Amino acid sequence: MNKFTSLLRKPITGTIIAILMGFLCAAVILACAGYNPIHALSAMLQGIFGRPKYMANIIVKATPIILTGCSVAFAYKMGLFNIGAEGQYIFGALAACLTGITVNLSPWLEIPLILLAGMAAGALYGALAGWLKAKFNIHEVISGIMLNWIAMYFSNFITGMEAFHKPNTSGTFPINVSGFTTFFPNWKATEEAAQFMKDNPFLGDILRTDFNAGIIIAIALVLLSSYILYKTSKGYQLRAVGSNRYAAEFAGIDVKKNIIETMMFAGLLAGASGALAIMGNNPHAVLEIAAFEGNGLNGLSVAFIANGSPIGCIFSGLLFGGLLYGGQSLQYVVGAPTEIVNIMVGTIVFFVALKDIIPVIADKMEHRAATKKLVDQKEGASS
């Protein structure tokens, strides 16, 4: 009993149940819409695990949302809802792209430089939202939403400028090849590489994708965030403010400064995400967009599926990326509309929201046992 209830209390239990429920709901909807759910889900799994390159692609897709998820999770630890991750991502991508176009150094300098540019731009943009909150008490949700739109239009404006715009496309020039984080970008285009890829199906399969070193940087940044949060005195401060800002204030912590710093770091993560996308993914350029791509908003889902844990974002980011990617094969192979995938992801997040019910059930079970024990004791004593 005790073992069972303490298992139920583990946060991961709720998350796993939530994910299963999400799949279950999707299966029901698929069945209602006249698709064979088993066939559909197996097509989806096939599209996720079927070939090594599928997994490589999922990692590529997960890279940016792991970071935006971490950005949201980090800010949430301090009680801030970083809905502005989308804008920070856009700024990060834009700064990274402009740097990558104008500067051409060796990869060892170029890549860090582009990453730094992206992080700096994201951090500044995040700090702006933090500053608006600290200084003028403007709710970060409002400023975040506004700054997202501003970022989008600003990015379109820059993308359209003659200096950066690649003629006959909807985007900028690509960044210099030295800024690519894909493996052996120059070699890949050669005849020799083509032969190599033919001869080594496994490696070739992966090399043909956008598989890139970004994931390593992303994981490093996630670990760094987690380290900062839980191992440093700065992190202690942030968590204290997030958990009870009044007590933190009374203990001499400068709450406003912390708000700005947190938003700045959250922006840095989202900006890094944008930079990694530019360095790692074709076409290595910023495109004009008419609607948000959703990397920041998906970060919200990733963070919540991860239960607000930065490290959890690595896994939930992969899950989310896998669902989106695998969902496309569901659509392609079975012909089921992609909305099903969105419904599935939504249901998972919904059940994640409900997951707190599970420890409550555990409590109820223990409560019943304790009450019974008490009554039994009394009866035993009186008889």
Next chain:
Amino acid sequence: MNTFTLLIGVALMYATPMVLAALGGVISERAGVTNIGIEGMMTIGAFTGAAVGYFTNNPWLGVLAAGLAGGLTAILHALASITFKADQTVSGVAINLIGPALALFFCRLCFDGSAVTEPVNAKLPKLFGDNATGILANLNVDFMVIIAILATVIMWIVLYKTKWGLRIRAVGENPAAADTLGINVEFVRYVCVIISGILAGMGGAAVTLSIVSQFSQTSIAGQGYMALAAVIFGSWLPHGAFLACILFGLAQALVVVLGGGAVSVPSEILAMLPYVMTIIILIFFAGKSRAPKANGQPYIKGKR
């Protein structure tokens, strides 16, 4: 004069869906339930309104059905955040994922695989009839605008002049106190969240039944989030939210009026105007607004 009336007309058109949705946000948050899911509820309403309007050839039925559908979606949110004491933000985010997907899913089911509904023939009537010209044409708003204004007034009266309003506000400020006085906190919250969904759904229908006459997957593209901002901007007051939406509508109208003319501002830069303006206005007016104290917190009996 022409420009001025155009400004007003455009502002009202822009604001109407947001006003309704924002009122939904106000009532829900006044009762202590954060509603990030407005965008999703709007999308469901936008689709249902257009679909029912098309099939029945009666736009009013469309508006009603949209409200109903929004309300049904809101039950999901209510279930999660009231009955199951879930994190209201997470549940709202989930609604925003599920809502648009469901709307599109049903759209494809009902319209032969198309992601766009057929145009509604019978449209909502206009304030000055169908043949207004000149200045009247600029101001010839449809009845959704009137509904939005009425809804604002009614919500203000309900919240501040009736016993239900007193109870709603009490539940949003101090649910434990309301509970000890025999007020059913969960019931009040359910009602408010469902009303919130109904209003958001009608807000969606305001797009697909009055601004245009069909639903497409981009009909609702951020209006729900803007409404959310308006709730906070308007200090959780019905009239505050209304004014915030109108202000935003005016800013958008300004973009339209200023654009295309002799002013040689790039249109991307001009497009930022409403958002920049909002932030600047907030810099001068924010800080005073205060959220309902229990907003976002599930009420758990006996929790200290």
Next chain:
Amino acid sequence: MEHNTKPVNAVEMNGIVKVFGNRPVLDQVNLEVEKGSVHAILGENGAGKSTLMNILYGLYQPDGGTIKINGQQVEMKNPSTAIATGIGMVHQHFMLVDVFTVAENIILGQETTKGGAFLDMDKAKQDVLALIEKYGLDVDPDAKIEDISVGMQQRVEILKALYRGADILILDEPTAVLTPQEIDELINIIHNLVNDGKTILIITHKLDEIKKSADKCTIIRRGQYIDTVSVKDVSQSDLADMMVGHQVNLKVAKTLMNPKHVIFEVDDLHARDVRGVEVLKGLSFKIRSGEIYGIAGIDGNGQKELLEAITNMIHVQGGTIKINGKEIQNTTTWNTITSGIASIHEDREKRGLIPDFSVEDNFVLETYMKNPFSIKGLMKQKAISDFAKKQVQEYDIRPNGCEKDLIRGLSGGNQQKVIIAREIANNPDLLIAMQPTRGLDVGAIENIHKTLLDQRDKGKAVLLISLELDEVMNVADTIGVIYDGKIVKEMPQDQATEHEIGLLMAGGSANE
């Protein structure tokens, strides 16, 4: 025909069981209250008194047992049932909507309306005023709750119950926040109510109040029913012994003070509250090393702002605050702390602790960035744990070994001990304690008072701000009475009388 000879009990609770989680809190508790009597319930912190009353009021569902009201068995499903059966309750933590007016709070849930929907506030005010007059409960129906004093708020709570026509009134620790005069008034009100035929259930830790007001007293210890006694048959110390189950010492043993140089000095302090109203109007006092300076006064006379000004949570408009000769006003909270001032806020949950942090993490809330708890910005969890372990033992924080638990799970008394241990570990020159024993039982209070005296005997300065006159009289060496933002009179403890201070607190003067 037996029941005709014996009067029907207003309340009869039989074999009440309540389990929270897996922890039994009430174990077969009985309670019988005669109609028209004042019945006290006595017990240590956490004994289960509030829980029992919450069950009676329908807020909690019992896991066993029955309830009879006026001889009728009732299932208390929710507060509505309780209200309908004529029960009213004033909760330990007030249940008021801060932003509403007094009248709105009173009518909430049973509103007077026009046409069944629209609030009729004029009628409501008239009804409320009638009640106010009848029972002598003076409050302004149009005032906002957040603007009135705690004593007033309590009256609003009583009015709420009376407005609903309560015959049985439960008062959960009503006197904890009142001045002596207010307590006397409350006892008067209680007598008025009883004369009007009402039955009163009162929970309190203050034995003299039980003696003064109650007819009978039921004692509960750790969820177990102990006894019901007739108050006039027992002494205060009998009650105390029954409550804790062993003999207790009611007065702190205290040596004479041995003051030296002035450590802390506040001079002509002027400050405003959040609403911009001036609440400190030229407040001055000094504290010497080895002295406990007690500030006595009614809530809302500037105590909160004084603490906030010293801790730099607010800016002051004039005057100086000096510690060891160094001015600290209008700097930062951090500066206050590093200048050698430690403070215990009256609101321990909000200002004192991070409820979702572990006990050990709460121990380093002000020192987390210092060696040995962190080195070069990195937290040293081992050092923190060791420190916490030591403190838990030294201050007898229970349960022992709770360092990794969330502080939320600790009892109120133990939470307070953590705060005090933490503040003293900073080795401050001045320790400010505001309401340090609020809501705690005698055992815990004794412990804390001893700690304050220890500090004094080590040659430190202590500033005790309390709304409980008893506490100030017992612990302080010098007493300053605060009224309307000023210290109106200062006197050595041995020259002070409760009567005089009570008058000064209420704005009277000693020569009246």
Next chain:
Amino acid sequence: AASQKKEGTYLVTMVTDTGGINDQSFNQSSWEGLESFNQKTGADVRYIESKQASDFTTNMDRACDAYSDLVWGIGFSLADSLINIASYNPDIHFAIVDQSFEDTPMNVTGVTFRAEESSFLAGYVAGMSTKTDRVGYIGAMKTFVNDQFEYGFLAGVQFAAQERGVPIQVDEQFTESYSDVAKAKAIANKMYSSGCDIIYHSVGGAGYGAIESAKENKKYIIGVDSDQSYLAPDNVLTSALKNVNVAVEELSTKAMNGEDIGGKTFDFGLSDNGVGLPKENKNMDPEVYQKTMEVQERIINGEIDPPSTEETYKAWLSENGIQ
């Protein structure tokens, strides 16, 4: 694998641009082309939707994995991804809408449209039909494809103005969005209330707003991409068709029949029904239609060369002696 095609069939897969399959624009039109291709030939046709730019490459790749014989990229945004994937899959044929390459790989076909031609006709119709001598153009964002619509239309209007010997004013404004129906409607309202009686739009889904405005103001609007008259039968004057479906179907058929279409770009215009106006235009004066068809002939035989960029437009103006 489940994604394998049926043995012995010809598989064509199209990868959409962001916006989804039912975007009321090129994605949808292309898919209609493929569906018709399927009906006529029995070939297997499928699509994959892209949600964001980073999906392009992976979707192309997925199409190749499924042993597609021909893979379509719908829209110039997919160009880089398509070239990239094409280089790894020399045995599969690729085709892309709205893009030409300087040197086209042998397994890639570019497809472009001279949208300036149909827009020129639209402009001509507007210029000939306006009663107020003032017309409007609503664009979405400045892109090189959008330029074809914009400058083609402007030139068409000026051509009509020259013919009629009156100056015609053109109001222009951009929505910066393909989805903001309210903005498109507001801009249209503004144009109509300031005296325009005909508006041409090229703003995709946001165009519903402009069409709605025409309905409410009882003015004319010129549709885009497909025949939009069903959206407002009394108000759509005509539509500037861009028959992506025709091109997609035609080239798919050619590829299936083994014709060598690789390594080059097919440019569709009025002459091959790649762009044009609908045959039925109940709101248009038959006389104007007659004249428009004459202009169409002149474009087809090269007498008139509609401009597609700002530069060529300016040049065209001075060539034709218009200020």
